[in-house]
Amino acid sequence: MPWIGESSLTVFQKFCLNILKCGPMPRHIAFIMDGNRRYAKKKHVEQSKGHSKGFDKLADCLRWCLELGIKEATVYAFSIENFKRSKQEVDTLMELARDKFEKLFEEEEEIMKNGICIRVIGNLSLLPTDIRKLIAKAMILTQNNQNAILNVAFAYTSRDEITHSVKTIVKAINDEKIQRDDISEDLISQCLFTSLSPNPDLLIRTSGEWQYIW
């Protein structure tokens, strides 16, 4: 399954899409991928299969975003808290990530043609070196693309991101690069991993649960 799903819209769906586009459209949609394991349990398949199915569905969603002309999508793929899961499952998830990032380069042509910029946000120092290298390579490859932006939150939590931002600012003050009075909400936002993105207009959490930020 590729990163950006195949276009498979029926004539009627395309028709509806054209109508939808006449109304207000979100600029930025965020997805929280949840329920992969419950899906696997329900279908009596292995957990890893649930995760990879989840990725496939995500690829569909990203294709739909492209078709709707939505410029930016953020995907919460892996939380720092997820490291607390069993070693076996964490390893499986890392293997899936490795596999998917490697695949990305096989689809280089398609991604560059669509002008997709990929940014991975999170505490990347927690990841194995080879995955970090793959992520860096993918980000550098696509950094100048401007048609659409895909943020992947990997080894991410909101608290870690806010802490990172505060640390950056405190360090800048210690280094006397900025003044204490320069600290503002805007400055904190600008130091977040997501500083380049507008706030998401829509948040989609699969699986029907209601907690939001991890």
Next chain:
Amino acid sequence: MFNSLFFKILYNIIHGIFTVLEGIFDLLERIIHGFVDFCHEFCTAHRINYLKCELEKGNKLPKHLTVLLVKEKPSYKDLSNIVLWCIKHHIIYLSFYDPTESLHQHKLEKELNGKLKPDDHVIWHNSSDITYRNGFSGRKVHVKILKQEDGRASVVNLTKSLSSTVRTKDISVEDIDRGLFKYFQFPDPELGLVCGKSLNFCAYPPWQMRLTEFLCIKSHYRLSYRTFLEQLYRYSKCEQRKGI
């Protein structure tokens, strides 16, 4: 050109039909609600008993309940009901998030006067006066009105104070958590009731909301005891794996 005009017209027609239908459904719902209120005693007593029973059995209640008024102007009568229900169900912390800053503590205090039983205490966390927080016997609830500045602005303040005291760059998530707790005073909310048709957080304090279960109540106006219990029940059934 012709094509886009065609789609535009279609969009407006569908949008129009939807708006009309939505209006009709809202009206119907209000009529039904009015009717249910009318025969309240007969219809809901059974359900309320069931919910109470289940809640006692389940034993999972939020320690901190937060109500997001979003854009609604406060109805003091309904808000005071929420305070009383929290006392009744031993929810110790209650906060009202009021981004429009139209909720006044003294008006809510006034509304509560006379409704509280002699042994029940409401401990307000907004006044600078902190001497009265301990030493109450009987049932009590801590109440706080949250404003927008209690969220992001407190992160700004904390950063400022860290920048003048901390020389090393070793600031951990726990340091910030401890620092923000001094401003927030309450534990992180477990359950949030959002007034409105869709979930809109209106810049709710970002640090504290990571594990909050947000549930929609359409409005806090004429919020019934039964609806309140239904939300608690829904919360008690939630499975939280916390990423594990």
